[in-house]
Amino acid sequence: MGPSRRSLLLSPPLSLLLRSLVLLSLSSRGQAVQAENVTVFEGGKAQISCRLQNYDGSIVVIQNPRRQTLFFNGTRALKDDRFQMVLFTQRLVQITLTNVSVSDEGGYFCQLYTDDTHHQVATLTVIVPPEVPAIEAKTQAVEGGEVELTCLSPRSKPPATLRWIRDRREIPGVVSQQDNGKTVSVSNTIRIPVERRDNGAAISCEASHPALEGQKKVRHYRLDVHFAPTVKINPPQGILREGDSLTLTCSVSGNPLPRNIQWSRVNDTLPERAETSGNTLLMSRLSQSHNGTYLCQAHNNYGRAADHYTLLVYDPGAVVETHSAVPYAVVGGVLALLVFTIICVLIVTIWCSVRQKGSYLTHEASGLDEHGDVQEAFLNGNDTSQGKKEYLL
Ligand SMILES: *[C@@H]1O[C@H](CO)[C@@H](O)[C@H](O)[C@H]1NC(C)=O
Numbered sequence: 001m002g003p004s005r006r007s008l009l010l011s012p013p014l015s016l017l018l019r020s021l022v023l024l025s026l027s028s029r030g031q032a033v034q035a036e037n038v039t040v041f042e043g044g045k046a047q048i049s050c051r052l053q054n055y056d057g058s059i060v061v062i063q064n065p066r067r068q069t070l071f072f073n074g075t076r077a078l079k080d081d082r083f084q085m086v087l088f089t090q091r092l093v094q095i096t097l098t099n100v101s102v103s104d105e106g107g108y109f110c111q112l113y114t115d116d117t118h119h120q121v122a123t124l125t126v127i128v129p130p131e132v133p134a135i136e137a138k139t140q141a142v143e144g145g146e147v148e149l150t151c152l153s154p155r156s157k158p159p160a161t162l163r164w165i166r167d168r169r170e171i172p173g174v175v176s177q178q179d180n181g182k183t184v185s186v187s188n189t190i191r192i193p194v195e196r197r198d199n200g201a202a203i204s205c206e207a208s209h210p211a212l213e214g215q216k217k218v219r220h221y222r223l224d225v226h227f228a229p230t231v232k233i234n235p236p237q238g239i240l241r242e243g244d245s246l247t248l249t250c251s252v253s254g255n256p257l258p259r260n261i262q263w264s265r266v267n268d269t270l271p272e273r274a275e276t277s278g279n280t281l282l283m284s285r286l287s288q289s290h291n292g293t294y295l296c297q298a299h300n301n302y303g304r305a306a307d308h309y310t311l312l313v314y315d316p317g318a319v320v321e322t323h324s325a326v327p328y329a330v331v332g333g334v335l336a337l338l339v340f341t342i343i344c345v346l347i348v349t350i351w352c353s354v355r356q357k358g359s360y361l362t363h364e365a366s367g368l369d370e371h372g373d374v375q376e377a378f379l380n381g382n383d384t385s386q387g388k389k390e391y392l393l
């Protein structure tokens, strides 16, 4: 909107009229005008009211903060269609301003033309609530390092309050404000250490503002932590024999996820019939020439990783059986035998100890008899054994 459009449109005859009105107003005392302050959101609609007391038909002038006349007694003076006169009664003059911008802010003058010195000012205050803030990462987050995150609310009035939240707790940051004329740009910068486990962690920045009435404008963010890859080959179950087919799968992690996975055989080339597709290596109709140590390797900008699998292809048939299934049976049999032996030994030991105790007791009891024997034998004469024999018989 150019300055020409906003210029005051007072035609010469009107100026003449004004002069006569000034004279007229001198005779009209007791009139008064009152203005009310207005607060409105940017882009909204403001209603500016001038209350009249004892209005006697004088000219009412409404001016903008730059003291350009908007309405001259109900007649539009400034070419700005956003202003509309909606009411002009003996008590109230009302104009509206649509699509309010911060540059419309300031004092609007309501005055009776007769009384230039006693104008009333309606102060228009424009509020700019913040938008959802933006989050910027200054540097790429790498495991073991720190990440600097800035939350930015570029425009608000009055300034918004920015808070970093992680796991419902506030992370204190460095807040700075920059005046951009009528509005303020606010930022809050944090530095946090990051590990591999923080990749994908949720963090958010909340903007609060009086105009939001307790609501918050929240920007969610997921930490993107770069880390070196890890690889792991999932080994096949059981043994492999000639003619079997084998699919090796390599589990790869890393951020960024390694794009290429290299399969190789240590000190050798991959078998001719091996097919690689991404993280899988397929070998059909295995033969012993496939024996070897296979490597899965992956890398990204942050490092490289490898895992290996040693493949042994066995002859089909009994030889394989004795090497695989039978040892388990043998081990199981040996174990069972061992347990059986231990139980037997235990039983025998217990039985023997019980028996030994019993025999000791009988022996002790018979000891007395023997003693008696000896005494009797001694009394009976020289042939003790005979005496004993006799006694026992
Ligand atoms: C209107 O706003 C102005 C400027 O902020 C202030 O000085 C004045 O007291 C306010 N008037 C009323 C009636 O609130």
Ligand SMILES: *[C@@H]1O[C@H](CO)[C@@H](O)[C@H](O)[C@H]1NC(C)=O
Pocket: 021, 057, 058, 059, 060, 073, 074, 088
């Ligand atoms: C100003 O406008 C009001 C309302 O339309 C009218 O009553 C009054 O006569 C006007 N005054 C002049 C001087 O034209």
Ligand SMILES: *[C@@H]1O[C@H](CO)[C@@H](O)[C@H](O)[C@H]1NC(C)=O
Pocket: 099, 101
């Ligand atoms: C409101 O004003 C802004 C500039 O202040 C302008 O860009 C926008 O188009 C306007 N909207 C309407 C609906 O007039």
Ligand SMILES: *[C@@H]1O[C@H](CO)[C@@H](O)[C@H](O)[C@H]1NC(C)=O
Pocket: 266, 267, 293
């Ligand atoms: C590869 O060759 C080197 C040197 O000849 C040897 O030391 C190494 O053990 C071999 N590795 C395998 C897995 O065969």
Ligand SMILES: *[C@@H]1O[C@H](CO)[C@@H](O)[C@H](O)[C@H]1NC(C)=O
Pocket: 288, 289, 291, 312, 313, 314, 315
């Ligand atoms: C492959 O491995 C099996 C099992 O250890 C072995 O019996 C066979 O001799 C090996 N073959 C070759 C060609 O190395």
